Amino acid sequence: MIYFDQAASSFPKPTTVALAMTEAVNEYAANPGRSGHHLAQRANKVIEETRKKLQKMFRNESTNRIIFSLNATTALNQAIEGISWESGDHVIATSFEHNSVRRPLERLKLEKEIEVDYVRPGENESEWTSIISRKLTEKTKLVMVTHGSNVTGEIIPIDLIGKLLKKHKAMYCVDASQTAGVLPINMTEMNIDLLAFPGHKGLMGPQGVGVLLVKNHVTLRPISVGGTGSYSEDRKQPKVWPEGWESGTLNTPGIAGLLKGMEEVEKKGLSKIFEHEKMLAFRTINGLTKVEGVRIIGPKGEEDRLGVVAFFIEGIDGQEIAMILDQHYDIAVRAGLHCAPMTHDLYETTDKGVIRVSFGLYNTESEVDKFLVAINEIRDGLLE
Ligand SMILES: Cc1ncc(COP(=O)(O)O)c(C=O)c1O
Numbered sequence: 359m360i361y362f363d364q365a366a367s368s369f370p371k372p373t374t375v376a377l378a379m380t381e382a383v384n385e386y387a388a389n390p391g392r393s394g395h396h397l398a399q400r401a402n403k404v405i406e407e408t409r410k411k412l413q414k415m416f417r418n419e420s421t422n423r424i425i426f427s428l429n430a431t432t433a434l435n436q437a438i439e440g441i442s443w444e445s446g447d448h449v450i451a452t453s454f455e456h457n458s459v460r461r462p463l464e465r466l467k468l469e470k471e472i473e474v475d476y477v478r479p480g481e482n483e484s485e486w487t488s489i490i491s492r493k494l495t496e497k498t499k500l501v502m503v504t505h506g507s508n509v510t511g512e513i514i515p516i517d518l519i520g521k522l523l524k525k526h527k528a529m530y531c532v533d534a535s536q537t538a539g540v541l542p543i544n545m546t547e548m549n550i551d552l553l554a555f556p557g558h559k560g561l562m563g564p565q566g567v568g569v570l571l572v573k574n575h576v577t578l579r580p581i582s583v584g585g586t587g588s589y590s591e592d593r594k595q596p597k598v599w600p601e602g603w604e605s606g607t608l609n610t611p612g613i614a615g616l617l618k619g620m621e622e623v624e625k626k627g628l629s630k631i632f633e634h635e636k637m638l639a640f641r642t643i644n645g646l647t648k649v650e651g652v653r654i655i656g657p658k659g660e661e662d663r664l665g666v667v668a669f670f671i672e673g674i675d676g677q678e679i680a681m682i683l684d685q686h687y688d689i690a691v692r693a694g695l696h697c698a699p700m701t702h703d704l705y706e707t708t709d710k711g712v713i714r715v716s717f718g719l720y721n722t723e724s725e726v727d728k729f730l731v732a733i734n735e736i737r738d739g740l741l742e
Pocket of ligand 1: 365366429430431432456458504506507508533535536556568
């Protein structure tokens with residue numbers, strides 16, 4: 359089969375991921391951090407090794423401030439809900455935000471009376487910074503930016519925005535769900551306070567692990583409290599990182615798998631992965647622009663972009679195309695709306711949705727060519 363739904367979850371995973379998970383389940387996945395015996399210690403060692411790898415890849419100040427969660431959504435909820443909000447606080451976010459950012463912000467708007475400005479994308483990098491700069495006020499407590507659009511593949515200049523925010527007290531949180539494992543992210547150099555992403559997309563890990571990296575100066579209220587394996591006599595949640603923010607048993611097999619996924623990404627190298635996925639996107643766009651009635655959403659030029667391409671065909675329902683691709687051509691894509699409703703508003707595709715094809719490190723040019731043949735045949739079959 360051809361799997362072009364990598365932006366939702368990467369597939370297949372490196373074989374080392376499943377092997378490491380099987381090994382964890384069969385050989386050592388006792389409760390990490392809860393007991394002193396050697397199995398628990400072995401589980402803990404793998405978890406700490408994964409934190410170290412994450413710190414090295416994303417340059418957070420301390421491994422202790424790397425929190426494992428279920429997915430990007432729980433990591434983002436912890437980041438956003440963990441801030442001490444007061445009525446009148448102001449947030450700047452982008453119109454590319456996923457619902458895992460938008461919905462927590464919308465809830466805070468209602469419950470805490472915060473104000474949120476969702477800014478439209480800049481035409482170029484410097485326009486992004488001037489748009490955000492114009493919205494910054496004394497009340498701005500958080501600037502929330504998704505690094506790459508999960509609908510259009512557009513890349514947002516998080517480094518320039520970080521530089522701009524050096525002069526402002528607002529916290530800077532980046533949603534790297536589409537870019538972790540694809541683009542370099544250096545929290546220190548980019549001035550990022552909070553960085554969230556899932557393990558199951560570009561980092562090639564299994565589903566069930568998300569990550570939030572938090573700078574040392576950031577104060578964050580844990581969104582869930584409970585067993586931490588430490589200070590058990592205390593009625594209050596211990597303020598010890600990371601366990602105070604990781605109540606409950608961690609997903610040891612999942613984290614062991616993530617470690618192997620990250621090793622594979624390191625072995626391939628971020629720039630090779632990025633260039634490969636970008637090349638597949640350009641090849642797709644080139645082919646699609648020759649198909650009558652195709653409209654591509656988002657960047658179409660030579661600029662850097664992720665391996666995510668969105669389009670629709672005038673007069674044909676996208677869900678029908680996705681169904682034919684799946685059932686007749688064994689090609690998996692995603693059609694409809696993609697959990698980022700403001701992006702669809704921006705490109706006026708809320709009513710019809712789009713077909714999204716998204717690439718990963720194992721996809722090939724010949725797969726793209728087969729997809730383009732299929733699209734041509736489907737279009738001709740349905741319209742002529
Ligand atoms: C930009 C963005 N943010 C957040 C998420 C949520 O990720 P998860 O499903 O791991 O919670 C996604 C998933 O598609 C995404 O693309």
